[in-house]
Amino acid sequence: MxxxxxxxxxxxxxxxxxxxxxxxxxxxxxxxxxxxxxxxxxxxxxxxxxxxxxxxxxxxxxxxxxxxxxxxxxxxxxxxxxxxxxxxxxxxxxxxxxxxxxxxxxxxxxxxxxxxxxxxxxxxxxEDIGDYKEFGWNFMSDxxxxxxxxxxxVMPRVSHRFCVMHMWQNLNKGWKDKELKGALWQCARAMTDLEFNNAMAYVKRINVGAWEYLSSYEQSSWSKSGFSEWPKVDNVTNNNAESFxxxxxxxxxxxxxxxxxxxxxxxxxxxxxxxxxLASYTGKLAPIQMSRLEKEKKEGNYWEAQWVGDDEHNIFEVRRHGHRVTVNTLERTCTCRKWQLTGLPCCHGVAAIQRKNH
Structure with a gap:
């Protein structure tokens, strides 16, 4: 043998x-x-x-x-x-x-x-993909x-995100807490500084050690609230590389x-x-993006858009159940930041666009 x-x-x-x-x-x-x-x-x-x-x-x-x-x-x-x-x-x-x-x-x-x-x-x-400053490359990794x-x-000050799933796996080694896991993902998915700060305060109340670990990361490296708006990608996990x-x-x-x-x-x-x-597909948007937009359109029906009176008729206050955001249809921005991060109108943007009959 x-x-x-x-x-x-x-x-x-x-x-x-x-x-x-x-x-x-x-x-x-x-x-x-x-x-x-x-x-x-x-x-x-x-x-x-x-x-x-x-x-x-x-x-x-x-x-x-x-x-x-x-x-x-x-x-x-x-x-x-x-x-x-x-x-x-x-x-x-x-x-x-x-x-x-x-x-x-x-x-x-x-x-x-x-x-x-x-x-x-x-x-x-x-060398293969070109200057990261000129094209604004954003990277994600563990x-x-x-x-x-x-x-x-190699690329000083380049935008670099860290996979939140990997961060949770590190946290889970020391603190196995479902409430903490939910708070972590709440921080990662926060779109604005206010949402992020509130979520981090919640983490601190749950576990100071976990809060200190998360605070060691730059906000722009793992929370949507700090992501660059340039790449039109709001991913918080490294799923593309992991899937490959x-x-x-x-x-x-x-x-x-x-x-x-x-x-x-x-x-x-x-x-x-x-x-x-995709050879025979005739839509203006790729199928997956069209699907995402349809969901935003359905949600947009529940929001009320009110023109604020600007001369160009571009700025709207959009509200529902006491929650209010501001949308600028010319600049394609919303104070929720989802439009800026993904490139697709959020439900608030959809409500404003529909209010203009566009």
């Missing part, structure tokens, strides 16, 4: 080594088949023998072009372990298209998840090892060339399916 296991190990290890030896040729073939892609690899030189694999990075031209021309400026970053014989880490950057489908942008295989490897990955990503300082070094990693979980245990090829085929197939599904 032991001898059989040793032979199996030698076969597996040999196959893995052979595939690593073919990586340069594989990346060259990728570039030939996908001109404009970025496919690069780095190695550790060895005093004797062949260089040792360090990392590789792939950003296919279709992904690069599709993200810049068809997705919102919002990128989810994540790292996950590989289950093959030699291990390693898979780093991913995933966007979100107009119909809220996840959109893989780039991926890399590295020997370990470190600050230096994240910097290497982010430098290449930065607190991956080395990622936070690497992102701040969950989808490819079966591939992560395979030999490196097999895994990379299956990932490439999966990305190609999913992009083609999404394109085919």
């Amino acid at each position: 032991y001898r059989a296991m040793e032979m199996a190990k030698d076969i597996i290890e040999g196959t893995e080594k052979e595939q690593y030896g073919k990586l340069h040729n594989y990346l060259s073939e990728l570039l030939k088949a996908n001109p404009g892609s970025t496919c690069t690899m780095s190695t550790h030189p060895q005093p004797e023998g062949l260089p040792k694999f360090r990392s590789l990075y792939i950003c296919l031209e279709a992904c690069k072009r599709g993200f810049k021309h068809g997705c919102r400026p919002f990128i989810c970053l994540d790292g996950t372990f590989l289950k093959g014989y030699f291990g390693g880490q898979l780093l991913t950057a995933v966007g979100q298209d107009a119909n809220n489908h996840l959109f893989p942008i780039a991926y890399a295989v590295v020997d370990a998840e470190t600050k230096e490897n994240w910097k290497w990955f982010l430098h290449l990503l930065h 607190k991956q090892k080395g990622l936070v300082p690497a992102l701040q070094e 990693n969950a989808t490819i979980v079966g591939m992560r245990g395979k030999s490196i060339l097999t895994m990379l090829e299956e990932m490439r085929f999966y990305i190609m197939r999913v992009m083609a399916q999404h394109k085919d599904a």
